[in-house]
Amino acid sequence: MGDNKPEVWLRGKVAGVPNLLQPVAHALLQSMEEIEKYTQGFPEELLWKMSSGRASVGFHLQHLTGVVDRMLSYAKAEKLSEAQFAYLKNEGNSNEDISMKILVQNFRKKVEEAVVFLKNTPEDILTENRPVGRKALPSSVIGLLFHVAEHSQRHVGQVLVTVSFLKENREI
Template sequence: MPQKENSVEPWLRGGRQQVHAVPRAVLHALDLAREDFERWVWPLPPGLLEEQPYGLPSVGFQARHIARSLDRLLTYAEGSPLSPQQRDALAGEHSPATAIESREEFETSLRLADQRIQALPLEQLEQTRYVGAARLPVPLAALLVHLADHTQRHAGQAVTTAKVLRALHTAEQS
């Protein structure tokens, strides 16, 4: 059963004070995504993770998309282009996976993202990075903020879909 609705979010807990403000805010967003999945997504019956109620993207897709987009965005943040393997992973985000595979990929990606974000040189926050095939220029700090926004957007979609699935599943049980 989900925890109470008004728990204090990571950014309000005062943690990670040793980390610079920009990466700290990004890490707090990732912490919140992890907690939202723990609270709303992973308690779902495994068979529901790939369901698409009302045509919504599945929570399994959202988990894979968050995991793989973190890897892609951090690759750009590190100043590198995407590898062929990353391009293949992007193409496969809609392919169903087991609940265990989706959870492991999601949790591993958040753990690795935490390490990669903390390893980024702070003196480069205003330096340009290039994103996508078009190599669009963006400051590293802006790329990190987008990484947080993007993760939270998809975590929110996963939570909403999980709530819909829970309601539909409960109604079917009645």
């Protein structure tokens, strides 16, 4: 990814993704590129550092992956598995066995999985109802996919701010 490339949404259609789902693919791919850029050279010892009571970079990376995974399950009309609940419960718990590289790779793999899902999602099911969570709150396929796009962008912004702050202030 060069810095002179336009943002993903300005590079044209993502091959195979239905027209109505192009913004979701663009947002997820942009999130992936930005996470790779913003975490490059970030000190490993700051991965789980919380600053001013805010979440760590490690949390945001785990959460990004987890949200994409959970929203895809709901979009497929599946309930979350015990493994997904365990993952959710452990988001943000520092784990010295998990490196920045692994967290970024996990997010990349989940985004790639999401793009495959998008390619296989017919536009005519986008308004179908999909219950969310244990309370089965109402949503739709398009609602879930839009949420994963905007939610990933929100957390990428938080990663940028946290990385910048911690690197500048070297809060160790």
